[in-house]
Amino acid sequence: MFAIGEFARLAGVSVKTLRYWDEQGLLKPARTDAATGYRKYGAAQLSRLNRILVLKELGFALSQIEKLLEDGVSAAEMQGMLRLRRAEQEDRLREENLRLRAIEQRISDISREGEGLDVVLKETAPGYVVRVKDRLESYEEIARLYPLVYGQLGMRAAAGIPIAVWHCGAEQKDEIVGEAGVVLEEAVAVAAPVECVALPVVHCASLVHRGSFEQFAGVYNRFSRWIEEAGLEINGPCRELYLKIGNPVRGDDESYVTEMQIPVEKRA
């Protein structure tokens, strides 16, 4: 019979841990003195303790270990749990690997550019867009389309966020097709050429840019390089959400806030 401290030293675990395992019913002492509460462990319990340690190192939670230690768990069932655990562990390993590569990407990004690009991967929020779509000669020409949208929406436009969607990917090489619109939470009825459609929810890379439109070309440049380096691939039209629009007359360019969303998927 060993006192808790002896047993802990023998096994290489802390006294606190043994008390916790007792409380959780994972490893009860061989005897507990009813009067003093002192725990006494028997040598034979060391094998159970060691099995617990092994299962912990394999990454099982204490509650799972408790089940695995129950009598009546066959070798086949144990195998099943282990295979499940292996799949989880493989996922974790992949994640940790991605994380490491993300860290390295950011280190090299800072080395090159002086600071990192805050690109976040996420799903776009669901919603409806009231928009006009047209072929354009230049990007600036999109300004021509917004009055049509605002003309039909009137007051209701205030509740939405202005958006531009650019179809300038691989499909349309030489021409610029743009949509000017406003994102709303619910659909509304509008007349041609304005349409109201559900904005597809897509997995995208998102970047928030603060500053005027003149810097967009440079930002897109870095952004697409970032996507390339992250092992991703553009798979849809880019969106620009104009979250805040400054007053150009006063020249407070810094008060422009635009979220750029580029739909992406993992490169095959």
Added chain:
Amino acid sequence: MFAIGEFARLAGVSVKTLRYWDEQGLLKPARTDAATGYRKYGAAQLSRLNRILVLKELGFALSQIEKLLEDGVSAAEMQGMLRLRRAEQEDRLREENLRLRAIEQRISDISREGEGLDVVLKETAPGYVVRVKDRLESYEEIARLYPLVYGQLGMRAAAGIPIAVWHCGAEQKDEIVGEAGVVLEEAVAVAAPVECVALPVVHCASLVHRGSFEQFAGVYNRFSRWIEEAGLEINGPCRELYLKIGNPVRGDDESYVTEMQIPVEKRA
């Protein structure tokens, strides 16, 4: 200005998270209504939020992120933090990899043997051993040595754990050199041929065996195979701690409990 719910949807985080970050001082709303407590977020805060998300994905804790977001953190300092973080991440990755391999080892162990071997890696507990060392013709012959130890220790032997140490590794191929002893917490004075020396603390693989000595050969077989497969290498004399000794007359072999310790290191 966005209400908390809107802002959360926009950013793809939960309302709870935004409130928590506010409480932690990580991301304060642009305005908080003093009367109602309602939080209002500005579009410009989305870039800070995204930076937080990026740093979180890189594995930084919120407290570290708070420091990294302070003004006055230069690109060089950020680089330093990232390199530190990379080192941590590499360690984690190694650990997760080891864990995965341990899971796979156990799966194959069960497939082959019907059940896994509960081998635990640990440091041996510190202590002193009162022992006699000698060359033996057979393993059983060690029984001859114990009376010398017990003769000198007398009553004090009851406080210790009987141990055998086997020098049968690569150094001594053809001969068996064994030590019979008792492990005590403190040194005592003894006369030759009995000695009292500190038991070196070593990193070892430990296995608790329940059953009589006749099964030892088989257990050692599996044990050393396990060590081999785990990518380890034996680098010292093996120890056997007799934690509980059954009554051979009654034949209750199952009440023998022996801990086998094999000093190991990573194979180069």
Added chain:
DNA sequence: TCTTGACTCTCCCGTGGGGGGAGGGTTTGA
């Protein structure tokens, strides 16, 4: 037999990053 110091007990709080829910106030559109 007494003391002393090592050991042990239970109970409570803290960790990190929020999630879940109760109970109550606020806003907004119809």
Added chain:
DNA sequence: TCAAACCCTCCCCCCACGGGAGAGTCAAGA
């Protein structure tokens, strides 16, 4: 004017213990 949708704070929960307070217990030496 009323209901639905939002928002607030406050409190408990997760996991696997660690730290410490305050009190009781045990074994060896004087």
